[in-house]
Amino acid sequence: MKTNLNHRKANVNLRIVAENGQPAVNQDVKIEQKSHKFLFGVGGFEAVELAGGKPDGSAIEETKVSQLREKLDKLFAFHNYATLPFYLGRYEQKEGKPDETRLKAAARWYAGRNITTKGHPLCWHTVCAGWLMNYTNAQILEKVIARIERDVSAFAGLINIWDVINEVVIMPVFDKYDNAITRICKEYGQVRIVKEVFTAAKRANPDAVLLLNDFDTSKDYEILIDKCLQAGIPIDVIGIQSHQHQGYWGAEKVNDVLARFSRFGLPLHFTENTLISGEIMPPHIVDLNDWQVEKWDTTPEGEERQAREIVEMYEILFAHPQVQAITAWSGGDDAWLHAPAGFLRVDNSEKPAYNVLRAKIENEWRTQKTERTDADGRLKLEGFKGAYEISCMGKTARFELGGESALELRLG
Secondary structure: OOOOOHHHEEEEEEEEEOOOOOEOOOOEEEEEEEEEOOEEEEEOOHHHHHHHOOOOOOOOOHHHHHHHHHHHHHHOOOOOEEEEEOOHHHHOOOOOOOOHHHHHHHHHHHHOOOOEEEEEOOEOOOOOOHHHHHOOHHHHHHHHHHHHHHHHHHOOOOOOEEEEEEOOOOHHHOOOOOOHHHHHHHHHOHHHHHHHHHHHHHHHOOOOEEEEEEOOOOHHHHHHHHHHHHOOOOOOEEEEEEEEOOOOOOHHHHHHHHHHHHOOOOOEEEEEEEEOOEOOOOOOOOOHHHOOOOOOOEOHHHHHHHHHHHHHHHHHHHHOOOEEEEEEOOOEOOOHHHOOOOOEOOOOOEOHHHHHHHHHHHHHOOOEEEEEOOOOOEEEEEEEOEEEEEEEOOEEEEEEEOOOOEEEEEOO
């Protein structure tokens, strides 16, 4: 699929200078892109256990350490963005005892590999803390705000992107079970709740990138976004979930979603993408969580289908100028709902989707070339935006492509 990707590229005039300050005249320069500005993400919850150990503080078994490391090494060989779990019902099972140490260990593990992290979510009616139910609605709201201020502040510099509130469209009418967040959303209204949590997050880290995230791609989500923006809520990014357990949306729906949500002029993140490589979930299921199976196998035919669908969807999204991130929700199979939705099978072997997407990102959407400097040590470069390393005369230098139009690089 041929698309215009000029918006993903930038031009820069480079002047290469040797250690002695003299221009590197008429020299071959190897130029290699090390990472993308675009966020190619995958759910990275496994790092919590790998880096932080078990919830009780004990170490995990060596066999499992090896399996988790192999899995994450494969997934982040070509992904540069990981989501970490902050569901209050798990992160703070007992009031006042957050799982901060393990989550910080996971965030540092990713930071050491130059992988950007996002926290998900700060406020949600599902996986909500039971202890919140002991309080009045006014107190619940106070505690939710305090939680957000505490965690966004504590992780500033490690995690600077947050799904602030999740699935607000359904939040006030959610009736699967009683919970504290639905209670306060019913009383105070959607816009008031969104404003309170976003204001708290922005106050805690003014530099944070804050997302409103939802699975509902209907007109209802558009209406909610409109109301929130009119209320002056500091939404930085619109998050769109795309769990496709019941079959691929198809290019027409993907383009329709892009057209409708790009009208707000905000960046778009496809925050939770799922494509199945086995039997498709039946169409009569309304809530995906109602499809409870003990085993959900991947199949050769399904894997080929998954690979085709992933390539098409990623090509459409990467070609759209407002899309800044795509996160595959399950890196490996047998995760959420036991679905065969990963790039890797349960034994960490690579599916066709893994190989085709890796080839797309590392070869087709990555810049690697050799250019020659002129008599003043200069050369012109066009490439995909991101971090680069150059090699010349046995020395190296690094730079970011996508900002300055002219740079002088000193080899060292």
